[in-house]
Amino acid sequence: MKFGYSKTQFSWKEAFHGMGGLIFILSILLTLIGLLFIYSASPKRGADNYMNRQASWFLVSIVAFLITVRFDYLILVKHSYAIYLVAILSLIATHFLGVYRGGAKSWLKLGPMLLQTSEIMKIAIIFLLAKVLSDETKKNGGIKELLYPVLLTGIPMGLIVIQPDLGSSIIFVPVAFAMIFVSGIRFKALAIVFLIMVNLAVVVYFYGLHEYQKKRVLMFMNQDSMTREEKRSSGYQLEQSKIAIGNGGLTGRGWGKGTQNVYGLLPERHTDFIFAVIGEEMGFVGIFLVLLLYLILFCSMLVTSYTTLAVPGQLIIIGVMALHLSQTIVNTAMTVGMAPITGLPLPFMSYGGSSLLFNFISIGMVVSVAGRKIL
Amino acid sequence: MQEMVKTRIKWILAFMIAGFPFLIFRFFEIQYILHEKYSDDAVRNLDRYKDVAPRRGAIYDRNGKLLVKTSAGYALTGNIEGLFLQIKEGDETREILNEESINSLVNLLMEHRENKKDKESEEDKENEKIAMIEEISEKALNIYRRVQESIETTLLPHKELAIKSPSKYALKKKDAKKDYYRRKYPIWDNISAQAAQAFFCNKSYFCPYQEDKNKEEKYKNQEEKDKKNFKDIYPGFHLEFTIKRNYLYPDLACHLIGRLGLVENFPEEIRDSLIKNKGYSVRDMIGLSGIERIFEDALRGKRGCKVQSREDKENSLYLEKSIDGENIYLSIDKDLQEFAEKSLDQTVEKYKSKEEKDKGAVGGAAVVLNIYTGEILVMASSPRYEIEKYSENYKDLKDDPYFPLVNRAISFYYPIPPGSVFKVPVAAYVLQNGIIDENRCFVCNKYMYERGRFACTHIHGKIDLVHAISGSCNIFFYHLGEMMGPERLEECAYLFGFGTKSGLGFGSEESPGFIPTPARSASQGEHWGDGKSRMFGIGQLINATPLQVARSMAMIANIGIMPKLCLVKKQNQGSGDDQILVAQKGIAKEAYVANEDWKWPISQKNWLLIKQGMARTTEGPEGTAKELRKKLKGVRIACKTGTSQVKGKADHSWFAGFFPLEEPLYAFAVLIEHGGYGATAAGPVAIDLINKIMQK
Structure with a gap:
C-alpha cells in the first residue's frame, strides 16, 4: 500500500473514548435541540408534524452512523476514484431522471425515498481529495499541483450548478480549500488562489446568477437602507428573520411562543430559518449556547484530526469539519444579514431527512477515523 | 507532511476561535442593543389590515316593497383540477368526474340542511340526496364544458403554431389548461352557516368556529382526519364568503334594475382606473346596467378599514368605519x-x-x-x-x-x-x-x-x-x-x-x-x-x-x-331618516335641466x-x-x-x-x-x- 499503513484495527472503545465520543454526543445533542424547535415551527400540531418525521429520520441516521463507523476508511480512500465515479454518474442520472423539489432537479427517486445526489458527492469528494492530497510523491506545495484537485472539485460543482442548486455547489469550495490548505499549500500559492477566487466570484455574480439571486446579494449589501417595498418582496425573508431574532431579546419569548414563528410570519422557519426560531424563542442565551456547542464540535474535530496519525484520515476529518463549519457559518450569519440568503440548511438542526442522514454519515467517518489504530 | 498538517490545523483553530466573537457580537447587537426596535416591529407585524366591505343599498318600489337586497353568505366554488380525475389510458388521458368528492360533499350538505323536516322517511332522504348529486354533477359538467370552450378561445390566436410546431402548441395548451383548471367557478349558493362551518373545519386544520369545550373531542376528530389527509376530503371544492345580491322577484323589471358585475372582469385599463380613481377593489361588485349603474355611487357605500391583531382575533380596531350604501326607492309600483x-x-x-x-x-x-x-x-x-x-x-x-x-x-x-x-x-x-x-x-x-x-x-x-x-x-x-x-x-x-x-x-x-x-x-x-x-x-x-x-x-x-321623467322617489341611508330626493342625484343632469323650461x-x-x-x-x-x-x-x-x-x-x-x-x-x-x-x-x-x- 502506498501510504505505508498496511493494517488498521478498529475498536469501539477507542472510537468513543475521548474526542470521538464527544463529537457523537454533540451531534446528537444538536439534533435533539433541532427536533425541539422543528416541533415549535411545525404548522401542524397534530400527529403528522414535521418533528415526528424528522425523528424517524434521526433513527435511520443513527443506524447509518453505526454502519459508517465500522468501515475501514483507508480502504474507502483506496477506492475513492470508484466512489467518485459512481457519484458523478448519479449526478448525471439526476440530470436526466431526477425529480423537482423546490425548483431544482436535484433528487433521485429510489423506491419510496428521495436521495439528494449532491450529498453523496460531498462524501465522495472528501475521500478523493484525501487520497490525492496525501500523495507525498508529488509534494512541493506549489501552485501547479493544485490544478488536479481543483479540476476534480470543479466537475461535480458544475453538474450541481446546472440543477440549479448554487448553494450546494458553492459549499464544495470551502471543503476543497480547507483540505488543500491543510495539506500544505504555500502561502504564496494561497494568495494567488485567493485572487483567482475573488475574480471568479465577480464573474459568477454577473453571468452565473439568476435575477432573484442577484437581488438577494444586493439586499444583503444594502440591508440597512431597504425601502418598504423591498422589505415586502426581495428583502422579506431577511427582514422577518431579523425581526424574529431581535424580538427574542436576551432570554427569548419562550418555547412555542415566538410570534414571528407561531403566526407564520417567518418564512421557511422549520428548514433554512430554524436558527431564527431559536433566536426568537430562546433569545441570545440560547443562540450563544447553540453556537458554543457548534464551536466545541468543530474544535474537537480539529483536535481529533491533530492527533490522528494517518494523513488521509486527518484530511477526511478536515473536509467534514469544513463542510459543517461553512454551512453553519453561512446559515447562522444569513439570519442576521451577515451573509446573503442561500438555501443552505443548518447542519443537524434544519428539517430535512436526507441532509440529516448524510450529516451523520460524515460524523460516522470522523468517528471511524478516530477509532482506528494503525498497526 | 504530518508536521505541516498539524501546523495548518492550528491555523484553522486559531481562525475559528478568533472569528467566533464576531458572529456572537452580531447576535448580541440585534438581540440586546436593537431589541426594542425589533420587538416593536414584531408587534406591528401582528397587525393585519383588513378592508371592511360596505353593504350595497337595497332597492324598493314606491310603496316600500323590497325588490333587491344584499345578503352575506357562503358559496361553494369548484375547480376542474379537483373535480375531475385524470385517468391515463395509453397515450390518452381521460377526465372523469370525481364522484367520491361529490358524494362526500353531498353527505355534508345533507347533514346540515337548513329546512330539515322532523319526520322524514329514509326514502325521501335518499331521493333528495340523489337529486342533489345529480344537480352538482351536472353543474360540474357544465363548468367542464365552459372551461374547455375558454381554453379553445385562448388558443385561437395560436392556431398557426399547431401546424408549425406541434410541441410549442402543446406547451401553450398545457399552460392554458393549467390556468383554467385551477380557476374557481360557482357551484352552489346559499350554503347554510352550519354546513359552511363543517366544511371549513374538515378542510383546514385550524377551526376557529368550534368552541373550546369541544376541544378534546376536536383533537380526537382531528387525529382521525389527519390519517385521511384532510386536504383530500372534498377535492376541487372551495368555500367562499360572498356578498350576494338577492332578487326577490327574479325577472321583475330586470332591464330597469340592471345587472352587477365583478370589477376584475373589466378590461385591464378600465379596471385599473376604477381601482385607482374610485377606490374599488378587484373583488368588488359594480353596477353594469340599469338602476344599479345609474345609482352606483349611492348604492355602493364606502369601504372601511380595520386593524386586527393576529394574537387577538376577537377585537379589532376600526380605522375607518364602512358606510353602507343608500337604499333606493323606485318610482315603480x-x-x-x-x-x-x-x-x-x-x-x-x-x-x-x-x-x-x-x-x-x-x-x-x-x-x-x-x-x-x-x-x-x-x-x-x-x-x-x-x-x-x-x-x-x-x-x-x-x-x-x-x-x-x-x-x-x-x-x-x-x-x-x-x-x-x-x-x-x-x-x-x-x-x-x-x-x-x-x-x-x-x-x-x-x-x-x-x-x-x-x-x-x-x-x-x-x-x-x-x-x-x-x-x-x-x-x-x-x-x-x-x-x-x-x-x-x-x-x-x-x-x-x-x-x-x-x-x-x-x-x-x-x-x-x-x-x-x-x-x-x-x-x-x-x-x-x-x-x-x-x-x-x-x-x-x-x-x-x-x-x-x-x-x-x-x-x-x-x-x-x-314633465321631468324620473325613476326614483327617494334615496335613504340605511335605516336613517328619509331623504326626499326627486331625481336629483345620478340622473343625467343636463337632460333634467333642459326639461325645466x-x-x-x-x-x-x-x-x-x-x-x-x-x-x-x-x-x-x-x-x-x-x-x-x-x-x-x-x-x-x-x-x-x-x-x-x-x-x-x-x-x-x-x-x-x-x-x-x-x-x-x-x-x-x-x-x-x-x-x-x-x-x-x-x-x-x-x-x-x-x-x-x-x-x-
Whole structure:
C-alpha cells in the first residue's frame, strides 16, 4: 500500500473514548435541540408534524452512523476514484431522471425515498481529495499541483450548478480549500488562489446568477437602507428573520411562543430559518449556547484530526469539519444579514431527512477515523 | 507532511476561535442593543389590515316593497383540477368526474340542511340526496364544458403554431389548461352557516368556529382526519364568503334594475382606473346596467378599514368605519309592474305567429307615468330574463330571436314608427299654430287619389279634426302633413319629445331616435316630396320608443308642460331618516335641466278639442277602440290607437293616451311589436292596466 499503513484495527472503545465520543454526543445533542424547535415551527400540531418525521429520520441516521463507523476508511480512500465515479454518474442520472423539489432537479427517486445526489458527492469528494492530497510523491506545495484537485472539485460543482442548486455547489469550495490548505499549500500559492477566487466570484455574480439571486446579494449589501417595498418582496425573508431574532431579546419569548414563528410570519422557519426560531424563542442565551456547542464540535474535530496519525484520515476529518463549519457559518450569519440568503440548511438542526442522514454519515467517518489504530 | 498538517490545523483553530466573537457580537447587537426596535416591529407585524366591505343599498318600489337586497353568505366554488380525475389510458388521458368528492360533499350538505323536516322517511332522504348529486354533477359538467370552450378561445390566436410546431402548441395548451383548471367557478349558493362551518373545519386544520369545550373531542376528530389527509376530503371544492345580491322577484323589471358585475372582469385599463380613481377593489361588485349603474355611487357605500391583531382575533380596531350604501326607492309600483309584465307576456304569446317565427309578435313594452311629477310607475318590457342567471344563460339570451336582453320601453334596437299615435301631437300643433281650425273639414274617400299608397282604413266622408283623431283618418292627416311641410313637422316632433333622450341615464338608450328631415333624405339620395310630408304626418317615417310616446301624451295631458321623467322617489341611508330626493342625484343632469323650461302652452279651447277627439276613440261610434269601452271599469280615458306599418311583416300595435279624462293624472303607452291592429293587441293590455291602477 502506498501510504505505508498496511493494517488498521478498529475498536469501539477507542472510537468513543475521548474526542470521538464527544463529537457523537454533540451531534446528537444538536439534533435533539433541532427536533425541539422543528416541533415549535411545525404548522401542524397534530400527529403528522414535521418533528415526528424528522425523528424517524434521526433513527435511520443513527443506524447509518453505526454502519459508517465500522468501515475501514483507508480502504474507502483506496477506492475513492470508484466512489467518485459512481457519484458523478448519479449526478448525471439526476440530470436526466431526477425529480423537482423546490425548483431544482436535484433528487433521485429510489423506491419510496428521495436521495439528494449532491450529498453523496460531498462524501465522495472528501475521500478523493484525501487520497490525492496525501500523495507525498508529488509534494512541493506549489501552485501547479493544485490544478488536479481543483479540476476534480470543479466537475461535480458544475453538474450541481446546472440543477440549479448554487448553494450546494458553492459549499464544495470551502471543503476543497480547507483540505488543500491543510495539506500544505504555500502561502504564496494561497494568495494567488485567493485572487483567482475573488475574480471568479465577480464573474459568477454577473453571468452565473439568476435575477432573484442577484437581488438577494444586493439586499444583503444594502440591508440597512431597504425601502418598504423591498422589505415586502426581495428583502422579506431577511427582514422577518431579523425581526424574529431581535424580538427574542436576551432570554427569548419562550418555547412555542415566538410570534414571528407561531403566526407564520417567518418564512421557511422549520428548514433554512430554524436558527431564527431559536433566536426568537430562546433569545441570545440560547443562540450563544447553540453556537458554543457548534464551536466545541468543530474544535474537537480539529483536535481529533491533530492527533490522528494517518494523513488521509486527518484530511477526511478536515473536509467534514469544513463542510459543517461553512454551512453553519453561512446559515447562522444569513439570519442576521451577515451573509446573503442561500438555501443552505443548518447542519443537524434544519428539517430535512436526507441532509440529516448524510450529516451523520460524515460524523460516522470522523468517528471511524478516530477509532482506528494503525498497526 | 504530518508536521505541516498539524501546523495548518492550528491555523484553522486559531481562525475559528478568533472569528467566533464576531458572529456572537452580531447576535448580541440585534438581540440586546436593537431589541426594542425589533420587538416593536414584531408587534406591528401582528397587525393585519383588513378592508371592511360596505353593504350595497337595497332597492324598493314606491310603496316600500323590497325588490333587491344584499345578503352575506357562503358559496361553494369548484375547480376542474379537483373535480375531475385524470385517468391515463395509453397515450390518452381521460377526465372523469370525481364522484367520491361529490358524494362526500353531498353527505355534508345533507347533514346540515337548513329546512330539515322532523319526520322524514329514509326514502325521501335518499331521493333528495340523489337529486342533489345529480344537480352538482351536472353543474360540474357544465363548468367542464365552459372551461374547455375558454381554453379553445385562448388558443385561437395560436392556431398557426399547431401546424408549425406541434410541441410549442402543446406547451401553450398545457399552460392554458393549467390556468383554467385551477380557476374557481360557482357551484352552489346559499350554503347554510352550519354546513359552511363543517366544511371549513374538515378542510383546514385550524377551526376557529368550534368552541373550546369541544376541544378534546376536536383533537380526537382531528387525529382521525389527519390519517385521511384532510386536504383530500372534498377535492376541487372551495368555500367562499360572498356578498350576494338577492332578487326577490327574479325577472321583475330586470332591464330597469340592471345587472352587477365583478370589477376584475373589466378590461385591464378600465379596471385599473376604477381601482385607482374610485377606490374599488378587484373583488368588488359594480353596477353594469340599469338602476344599479345609474345609482352606483349611492348604492355602493364606502369601504372601511380595520386593524386586527393576529394574537387577538376577537377585537379589532376600526380605522375607518364602512358606510353602507343608500337604499333606493323606485318610482315603480311593484304590483303594477308585475301586472303589466304578465299581461304583456300573455299578449305577445297570443299574437306570436305559429307558422312563421319572424312575422308574428316578438315582444312588447308598456310605460305609465305621472304627468305632473314625471315619475314612472310602470316600465315593462317583454320578454325578459332572470338577472341572477344572466351570465349562466348569456349565450342563449344573446342568440334568442326575441331579444330578451333589450329594454323595449326605451331602446331603439329596432326602428319602430309611432304610427297614428303621432297624429295627436300633429293635431295639437296645427290647432295651436292656427294652420287649421276645428271647423276645417277634409273629404275621405278611402283613397287620397282614387287609389295608391295614400289610403285610409275606412271611408270617413267629410270629416273634421275631432273625428279625424277618434277615427284615425289617414287622409285628414295626409293633408295636414302636406300643409305643414317638413320644417314644421320636424319642429312638432321635437316639441313633443321625439328625437330626444329620456334623460334617465340608461346605457341601453344610446340613440335619441330618428326624425326625418329633407337634409337627411338628401344625404341618402332621396328626394323629399309631399309624399314624405304626408307619411310623416301620420307618424310613419319617424321612430319612437314607448317612453317617448308616453311622454308626449303626458305633455298633452298637462296642457303643454313636459314633465321631468324620473325613476326614483327617494334615496335613504340605511335605516336613517328619509331623504326626499326627486331625481336629483345620478340622473343625467343636463337632460333634467333642459326639461325645466320645456313648455309649449296649449290653449284651453284647443286642449279640450284634442281631449274630445281622444275620448271619442273609445266613446264615439267612429272610434277606433270603441269595442274596448265596455272593458273600462268606471273610468273615462283619452287615448289613441296606432298601427304602424312595416314592410313584409305584421304591423306594430300601439295604444297610448292619458286618464282619467276629467282630471288627467297618468299618461301611458303600450306597444306590441308586430302585434297587428292597435286596438286589438296593445289596447286590452292598456285597458287592463288602467283598470288596475284605478282600483288601487
